[in-house]
Amino acid sequence: NHLTMNIWCISAAYMLCFSLLIFYCEQRFAAVIMRIREPKTTALIFASGKMVCTGAKSEQQSKLAARKYARIIQKLGFPAKFKDFKIQNIVASCDVKFPIRLEGLAYSHGAFSSYEPELFPGLIYRMRQPKIVLLIFVSGKIVLTGAKVREETYTAFENIYPVLTEFRKVQQ
Numbered sequence: 510n511h512l513t514m515n516i517w518c519i520s521a522a523y524m525l526c527f528s529l530l531i532f533y534c535e536q537r538f539a540a541v542i543m544r545i546r547e548p549k550t551t552a553l554i555f556a557s558g559k560m561v562c563t564g565a566k567s568e569q570q571s572k573l574a575a576r577k578y579a580r581i582i583q584k585l586g587f588p589a590k591f592k593d594f595k596i597q598n599i600v601a602s603c604d605v606k607f608p609i610r611l612e613g614l615a616y617s618h619g620a621f622s623s624y625e626p627e628l629f630p631g632l633i634y635r636m637r638q639p640k641i642v643l644l645i646f647v648s649g650k651i652v653l654t655g656a657k658v659r660e661e662t663y664t665a666f667e668n669i670y671p672v673l674t675e676f677r678k679v680q681q
Contacts, residue, residue: 543578550574554582561597568596568659599656603666605649608678614645618672634669641665645673 540553540561548570553561560578565571575594582589611632615624624632631652634643639661644652651669656662 543581545574545577545581548574552578554578568599571596596657598654599659599662601653601656601662601666603651603653605651605670605673607649607673608647608680609645609649609673610676610678611645611647614672614676617676636665636668639664643669645669647678649673 540555543552543554544550545552548565550562550564550570552574553563555561560575562571562575562578565574572594576591579589579591611624611626614634615622615632618634621636622632622634631644631646634645636643639656641653641655641661643665644654651666651673653662653665656665
């Protein structure tokens with residue numbers, strides 16, 4: 510899960526001086542990187558005060574982690590406030606347990622898919638409703654990304670599963 514929230518203006522270099530949880534290299538990336546163990550997440554904290562939290566396994570864990578990061582920043586002496594919490598992206602993965610003919614799928618669903626195996630081993634399928642991007646691999650493993658709510662991942666999978674069974678690779 511990815512989320513964003515505002516925690517107001519923070520001097521990244523100044524924060525670095527106060528905590529071993531924080532990593533910062535302004536030349537490489539314009540955000541402070543902070544990690545906590547429970548829930549196991551990573552936060553990217555930008556000078557604008559925006560924070561992106563990744564790695565949580567649920568919406569509840571995302572919110573808990575964001576609150577913990579805000580609290581850590583407060584304890585460092587910064588006037589952080591937990592506000593404007595919003596889930597931006599939910600990522601899910603699954604395995605349909607059968608191989609898929611990606612070339613056939615790409616040909617039949619060209620309006621929705623992109624498959625260039627010399628660049629990336631998976632087929633990129635851009636579903637319109639719900640607006641989800643699926644990475645489909647020949648092994649039958651699927652990654653769904655772009656959902657704002659968990660139910661969108663379920664709906665996307667229910668929509669794509671009949672298509673995948675149609676392009677099931679028959680074992681010789």
